[in-house]
Amino acid sequence: MPKQQYNRPIGLIKTAQVKKFIEMLQMIEADIYLIIEKVGLPDKVLNTHHPYIPEIPVRLLLSEIVEACGLVSYQKICWLACRQLFIPAMLEKISEAKNLQQLLEEFIEIIKNESTQVELSIEKNVDKTWLVRRKKWSDEPWYLYAELFSTAYLIELIRALTDKNWLPEELAIQSSDVGAFTQLILCDNPNIRLIKVYRDRGGCAISIPQDLFNAPFKHHYGWIKPTREKDAPTDFVGSLIVALPPYLNEGKLAITKAASIIGMSVRTFQRRLDELGTNYTSVLEEVQLQEAKYYLQHSDITITTIGVQLGYSDLSHFSRAFKRLSGETPSHYRLTNQCKERTSKIKLMS
Structure with missing residues (x-):
């Protein structure tokens, strides 16, 4: 394997997004904390300050939602959660933004930082324009569930800006189960027209008429322009350093647990770190x-x-x-940095 392959980042999802998936569990009155533990999410995921969670537990979470409520109910929940x-x-x-395009x-x-393993693009094919979502294919059940959710998400995004009943004329999917996507559309509105679905494609995509691209977009009253968020890490070790902290409050994080969190065997995990000139201890x-x-x-x-x-x-x-790694004792670090923080607050208030 080329070195650049070893250095590819692991999948990360913004914690705020993960919390919304957990809220989907509330919609079906499932035992939230039991499922959080079962899929391997951090036990304090609902009140953590960490910006990202590894993707693997979220995949399992989707499967648990479907197992708890069934595929048809899951499809209905996808629409509701997106809206x-x-x-x-x-x-x-x-x-x-001032218009749809x-x-x-x-x-x-924005999505590049929300879910690091998803690629989105606007592509033209002959006389049609498509909003395309690409993700590495998997034949495991979670992939179908994720693609169903993404389809509802992309359609609802366009609806929020144009017409609440809008549907694309055509839909392309990476999955082969056309029936599941037909049912997705029908469970939102059984009287709505069916759309043409192309299966086994290179991405999940919805067609968008060219005249919609100029549809105006207005921010709501009282909207405050957001600050730019820090970019997600683009290397393996950097993504690890972001992915593992939410699990540290559970005590010493063994390499077996760390490997499981990111969906690797211990041997593969160690080999990738070795190829990059480091090890798990570091x-x-x-x-x-x-x-x-x-x-x-x-x-x-x-401090204890x-x-x-x-x-x-x-x-x-x-x-x-702590002193070996930072050059100072924990007590000295706390004293100097809390003083700096208080000074900064005083300056902001003055």
């Missing part, structure tokens, strides 16, 4: 250090408790490791 949860939150992130172009850039220490710094600066949790939560056996072990 009430996902699309309104997405439109809050749009900063400059500009919005879709900005949406494509990556874990970097993750523990950044977490320790966060809690030392932003909380009043005792912070060390235990991050997997250190005792205070002295944690203090030695």
Whole structure:
């Protein structure tokens, strides 16, 4: 395998998006905490400060939703969740768009940070324009569930800006189950016209009439222009350092658990790190250090408790490791950085 292949990032999904998928569990009155544990999501996923969650547990979450309520109910929930949860939150992130085409172009850039394994594009094919979603194909059930959700999502995005009953004339899917997508459309409105569905394609895509691209988009009253979010990591180790922190509060994170979280065998995981000139111990220490710094600066949790939560056996072990990695003791870091933070707040208030 070429080195650039070893360095490809793992799949990440914005935590805010993951929480919305968990809200879908509430729509079917499922046991949220039991399923969170079963699929391998962090136990504090609902109140974590971390921006990303690994994609693998979210795939399993979709399968659990379908198992709990059935495919037809899942399809109905997809429409409801897109309208009430996902699309309104997405439109809050749009900063400059004045018409549909500009919005879709900005949406494509935003999605790069929302779900790092999804690629979106606007493509022209002969006399038609398509909004295309590409994701690595899988024959596992979760892929069909994800593609059904994405289809509802893309259609609802256009509806939010044009006509609430709008449907594309044509739909292309990577899956082969045309019936599932026909049912998706019918369960939203049984009296609506059926659309043409092309299966086994290179991406999931909806056709958009050219005249819709100039449809105006207006921000709601009181809308505040969002600040640009930090880009997601584009390398393997960088994405690991983002993916693993939500799991640290569960104690020392064993390599077997870390490998499972990102959907790899331990052997493959170790080999990729070795090819990139590092190892799991070094990556874990970097993750523990950044977490320790966060809690030392932003909380009043005792230094002993912070060390235990991050997997250190005792205070002295944690203090030695922190000083070796950062050049200062935890107590000194807390004192200097909390002082800096208080000074910054005072300046902002004055």
